[in-house]
Every structure is written in C-alpha cells, then in structure tokens.
Amino acid sequence: MIMSENKNWTPKIVAFCCNWCSYAGADLAGNNRLEYPGNVKIIRIPCSCRLNPLFILRAFQRGADGVILCGCHPGDCHYSTGNYFARRRMTLLFSMLDFLGIEKGRTRVEWCSAAEGVRFAGIMNDFVKQITELGECKKLEDVRCKTN
Amino acid sequence: MLSIAADKIDSLFELIGSKQPLYLPVDNNSGKADFKKWEKGVKLSSALKTVRSAKDFFFPKTEHMVSYKVCGKEIEVEDPRKDVEDFVIFGVRACDAKGFECIDNVYMHMNPQDSYYTNRREHGTVITLACNEPVKECFCSTYGIDASLAKASGDVSSWCADGTFYFAANTDKGKKFLEAAASVLKDADDKAVEATKKSISEKIEKLPFAHLDISKLGKVTPEQMNKIFDKDNKTKIWEKASEACLGCGTCTYVCPTCMCFDVRDFATGTDKGIRQVRCWDSCMYNDFTQMAAENPRHTQKERSRQRFMHKLVYYPMAHEGLFSCVGCGRCLESCPVNMNIVKVIKMIQEAGEL
Amino acid sequence: MQDKLIARAKELLAEGKVQKVVGWKKGLFEDDITPAVFTTAEELDKDFVFNKYCKANLSKYLVKITREIEVAKSTTRMNNTMAKQRDPNAEDKPIPQAVVLVFLKPSDTYSFTQLLKENRITRGDVYAIGVPCQDTLDGGDVCENCKNKKPVSCDELIGIEADIEPVESARMAEVAKLEAMTADERDAFWKNEFSRCLRCNACRDICPACTCEKCVFDNNKLYTSQKVAETNFEESLFHIIRAWHVAGRCTDCGECSRVCPQHIPLYLLNRKFIKDINEIYGEYQAGSDMETKPAMLTFNAEGDPETTIVYDRSHDKEAE
Secondary structure, three states: OOOOOOOOOOOOEEEEEEOOOHHHHHHHHHHOOOOOOOOEEEEEEOOHHHOOHHHHHHHHHOOOOEEEEEEOOOOOOOOOOHHHHHHHHHHHHHHHHHHOOOOHHHEEEEEOOOOOHHHHHHHHHHHHHHHHHHOOOOOOOOHHHOOO | OEEEEHHHHHHHHHHHHOOOOEEEEEEOOOOOEEEEEOOOOOOOOOOOOEOOOHHHHOOOOEEEEEEEEEEOOEEEEEOHHHHOOOEEEEEEOHHHHHHHHHHHHHHOOOOOOOHHHHHHHHHEEEEEEOOOOOOOOOOHHHHOOOOOOOOOOOOEEEEEEOOEEEEEEOOHHHHHHHHHOHHHOEEOOOHHHHHHHHHHHHHHHOOOOOOOOOOOHHHOOHHHHHHHHOOOOOOOHHHHHHOOOOOOOHHHHHOOOOOOEEEEEEEEOOOOEEEEEEEEOOOOOOOOOOOOOOOOOOOHHHHHHHHHHHHHHHHHHHOOOOOOOOOOOHHHHHOOOOOOHHHHHHHHHHHOOO | OHHHHHHHHHHHHHOOOOOEEEEEEOOOOOOOOEEEEEOOHHHHHHHEOOOOOOOOOHHHHHHHHHHHHHHHHHHHHHHHHHHHHHOOOOOOOOOOOOOEEEEEOHHHHHHHHHHHHOOOOOHHHEEEEEOOOOOOHHHOHHHHOOOOOOOOOOOEEOOOOOOOOOOOOOOOHHHHHHHOOOHHHHHHHHHHHHOOOOOOOHHHHHOOOOOOOOOHHHOOOOOOOOOOOOOHHHHHHHHHHHHHHOOOOOOOOOHHHHHOOOOOOOHHHHHHHHHHHHHHHOOOOOOOOOOOOOHHHOOOOOOOOOOOHHHHOOOOOOOO
C-alpha cells in the first residue's frame, strides 16, 4: 500500500556506505549485475563511524524518505573500533528519532562485507520495499531545501 | 457603550471569527496563555498576560518578504504583502497596545517606512482589554500607561465587569468592528465600567513599582550620561548587572517594544528561486552587529548596557521622552537568571545621581 | 540555613582561603534570585540569600571564573620566563593563587563533577560546599522525581549528609507515557510543543553540559544558526541536536525546562536518552564519579546489542 498524496511518488533513499566493506560490497553487486532500485543514492564515507547524526537529519531535511547506514561487521572494522561507536550512536539516534515521531522503519543499520554483493542487493531491495510501504516522509522536510 | 454577557462571548467570537481571522489569548498545555487563531471550541484565557506580546501580529517571528524566480530572461517577483488579510486581535492589554506606538514611531513614521509592518498595521483591528488583576511584576503606571483603559487605547477598548463585557470604539476601525458585531451586542450604560476603572486604578497604586521615578531618565545631561555609561569601568555597575546574563535573548523576544530583525536569503530547490525572509534578532547575541573585523561589543556587559541604555535613555532622547519600555513585566517573569529592567532603572538612577 | 552559609563564607574569605564567592543574590521579590559573585563580607551580608527559590545551578559559572584564574597564573608564569631571559637575576613575580567558593545543591554537584571530568574546571581553584535543596518543589516533574539527592565531589557539607540512600523515583513515567503513543501521535505532540519555541537558546545557555567555545548553533552559515526558526524543521532540529550533544553527559538537573520562557518540557528529551542508556548500556548517572566513561565514549564489543533493539524495545500502540 503506497501512502502518498503524490501519485508519482517514488521513495528516495540515502545509503551511507563505509569505504572498505559495504561500498566494496556495492561494487561487487554491480559487477555481478545484481539488480536493486535506482532510487537508492549511495554516499561513500571512510568508516561508518564518520556518520555524524546531523547527516541523517540533513538527508531528511532535503526530502529523503529513508536513510540506511552500511558498515563493516562488528569486529572487522578497517579502523578496528569505528563500527562499535557507530552502533551505539545509531541505536540512540534511531530511538530518539522514533521518540520524536520519525517511524523506526525509516532508518536502519546493516553490516555488509566486501564479499557480500548478493547480501547488499538484498538489503537495498528490502529497505526500498519497507520505505515504499511507509510512504512519503514529510515530518522533517524543509521547504527551503526541496530537491524537486 | 455596548455590551455582551461574558458567557455569551463565544457568539461574538463566532460572528467575527467566521468572517476574518480573529486572534485571542488561549491557554496552552503548559498552563500559560498565548495568542491563537479563533476556531470553534477555543476558549478565551483568563490569564493576565500572554507569554509573548501582541507585537507578533504586526512584527511576526518570521516574515516572508519576497521571492524571486528566474523564468527565461524575466525575473518573477512574488510579493506576499498582498496576501495579508484584515484581522482582529482581541484581549490586548494596555501595555502591549502602547508597545505598538513605540514600534510605530520607528517603522511607520520614519523615512523609509517599513511597508511590511505598515501593511499589517493597516489590516489589523486592535481590541484592548482592561486588566482586572494586575500583578506585582507590572509597572505600566510608571510610564503613564493606564491599565484600566481610562485613556483610549487601541481601536476598541473593552472591560470585563460583573460578568459582562463592555466595548467602546476609539477609532473609525473600531466603530466598523462594533457595527459588524451589532447583532450580538446590546446598549449599556457605563456605571459598571466606571466602577471597574476605579477599582483597577486602586489596585495599581498598591503595586510595588507603580511609580518608579523616571522623570530625569528621559533627559540626562552629558555629565550624568558619562556617570551612567561608566566607560572606564570605574563603578563597575554594568559588570555587576550583567555578570549572570546568559545572552540568550529571551527578554528581547517577549518584549513588546523590541524590534530588531535579521534578513536572510534561501535558495529554494533546483529551479533556483530565492526566498528572502526576515526573522527576529537579538542584541544580546554575540554576533549582533558583527562586522568583517569583529563585533564592537565584545562582551555581554557591553551588550546588556546597550540594550538598557537604548530602552531608557537613547530612545526617549530621540522620541520626545517616550520610553521604549511599557512596564509589562514579561522580562521579569521570563529571564532565566532574573535580571530585569526595574533593577537596572534603580541602578542607573543611583549611578547618575538622578 | 542562610545565616550559616553567609557565616561560613565570611569565615573563609577572612582566612584568605577563598577570594570570591559564587552564590545567589537577592532581588526585588522573594522569588527573584540572580546568581552573583561576591568578593567582600559586606556584599554577602547585604545581598546573599538562600531559600527555596535558589534553583539556579551555579556550576556552569565556574568554567569562566576558573579559566580567568588559570589565565592569570599562566600569564604571570610566562612573564617571569621572559623576564629571566632578559635578566637572569630578575625576581619571579608570585603566581596569583585564587580560589572561588561555590555553593552546590546535590543535583548541581553532579554537573560540577561532569565538568571536572571534562577538564572544563580546574579543581584546585574551587572550594565546593554542598548544601541541601530547600524543597524547591515547584520545579514541576523535574524536582519531584529527582534522583540526585546524594552530593558528590564536595570539599565540605553544610546541612546535608554525605551518605544518602538512592531514591526510587518515577522520573521516567512521563517518558514511558509518550513511548506508548503511536509515532504520529508523538510527532503531533512534539510539533505542538516546538511550535512555541523562540530559539532564544536559554536552554543551551544555562545547560552545564553545553560549554563549547563555539557552539554548532553559533554558525550563521549553517542551517542550524541561532536565530528564530523559519520552518518546523529548524525548530525540531535544534532540540534533537542539542539533546544528542548532551546525551550521556546530561545529569538531569532540569535547568533547561525551568528556564524555557515557553515552558516546553525539554527534560523529556534528555530523560529519554538517559532511559535508553540505562536500559541498553547499563545504569549510568552522569557526573557521579570521575572515572566512568560516558556511554557515548565507550563501547562493549561483545555486549552491545544491534540497532534492531529499537524495534524490540518499542512500546508503541498499534496504529490503526
């Protein structure tokens, strides 16, 4: 069920991928011609720990409907401990966003290694499906930065 | 004098509110009152003061000034001033109404005129309401403001006495308003109103700050000015006065006479439209009057001093003795560290030997 | 109580043990109290007051005052070094020692300890006296459910015991109530509250955990500047970001909600973070000691749950 006033709405997803594992995983998915929707925009960051919560808020401000952070598996971070901090940070942030009314389903953290191209495509397909069901996110949108 | 029973006041609101926007003080879920647009079911608050003053309607928190868009070789300009409709504000206290006069002096009667403010002033009808129960933080009488509305204030003056609201028009706009409401209003004599005015005046006389002596503040001599300003920090009065100040700006936002603003531009989206907005600014912020090199008012002491000198000394000097403070007492109630202008008045009087 | 405190302060001033006193100053009415610095016994006698309206948390003023003391010391040390270079027989000027006396209510002592932990206050420059809360009850829900009754890090206590049993408090009840609504109901609640926000920044300015030299909101180039918000987004944004920045460091002193001119219940946001941290990462009270690292600055490699715990812990009503 697509919930949106705009009949032409398609979900806009922002995916922050850590350079060493998940971005390489995305590359692998591409090399193997695995399909996932084109409305996922990937932003490469050096480590999942680089993700400042302000980036997530900025994404929602500019009209994103869902934000996902992909990083190395815990214990395998290229910088040893980055994803442990990211895990704590994101847990609290998502809980707070939920407390303020942004549904839990709009944010996610997934761990995906460089060898898991199939897994990456699967995550993206699943997330897009989830956001499509949740519908358009108008709660944090800022009319001054609309992208359309 | 026209009147309506207090328990029927909703019918007056409905009559007016269904034709044009009507704003009145309403209790919100924190237990304080704020001006809200009337809609069915909204009840008039019995609070003495709203947290923010009524200046919000003529000088709003944020105001869209203009938008530009490039269409080929043309530039399309959108002017939101034409979208302002006639509106009515009910329940404005005498202090807030006097505050309009202070802002009018600068934005309406000086050149260049502030057309946004003037536009809203022309569209607004102000209905003042006398203060039945003034509180200890009020000191409007110091500035000659009459909370019992014995002097005409706003477009229509109103009183609540003996379970009845009474109205008297002061201007043509006021007369028009009462004509539009004629179907729910009855004729009445002014006996109850006179009694209320007298009882309010008596209550005001008993307030602790009913008559602070500000007679000399409006015309200080250069010698007194030097003592008050304390440029060389000899008496350290401003340091002591501002040591707890956080520079948060709350006082400027709740004050009925503070009128500084900042203008900002935003690019809206990929069609390259530009939207210009003005919003309230506060002289207490550390980037107020920020220039390329630096901010000439380095510390909170200079900023606090500037604000109080502006309200009590500079503004009356420029505007024939009219003070830029109306004694509403909101700064006393809202300041996080309880600084307030009454303490400063006493301090200035002592320092300048006024 | 007030007389005891004034007497002790005068004693310490007279003995030269402290040079400044940070306390509360009388105003025009009983409930009109301003934080102030006293330097003489006369000033204390004239203006010092201690009653149930002394809610202000004085620990934040110590940041500025101790920095002034330290700067005076290091300037003198530097001048001494320069003088020696010019003339090896030059006499060292004495390093100006100064100590400031501060009165801290139990809740304030936690903010004080937190600031010490973050190296914002120099411990040697402060003489802290713990004093009891005078039933400052009309702080609303924040004071009613205060957990911080046991004072920490004080040099001396007057009128209060060092060992107080921790109190069972219902301070998370309102947070739990909000958690039990649907996401849309919560959104409506917060949009309603934040619509009154003036961006006066009083909450940030009074918060003892917000001591950044240049706050992220002081930057006019960013969309988070300190002026009045133009859109809903900016109003909410300020509060989300500020609650986030103090997460794990907030001692739940309640000052933010007390000073808000529009009476927005900001303590709910900070308590939500505290509740989450307590439940997911273990009970933690910011500022209770000098050693424990705050939750956001540490991790437990094996023990930390995945972010999906946000779903498992959810108490949302089922939306229709």
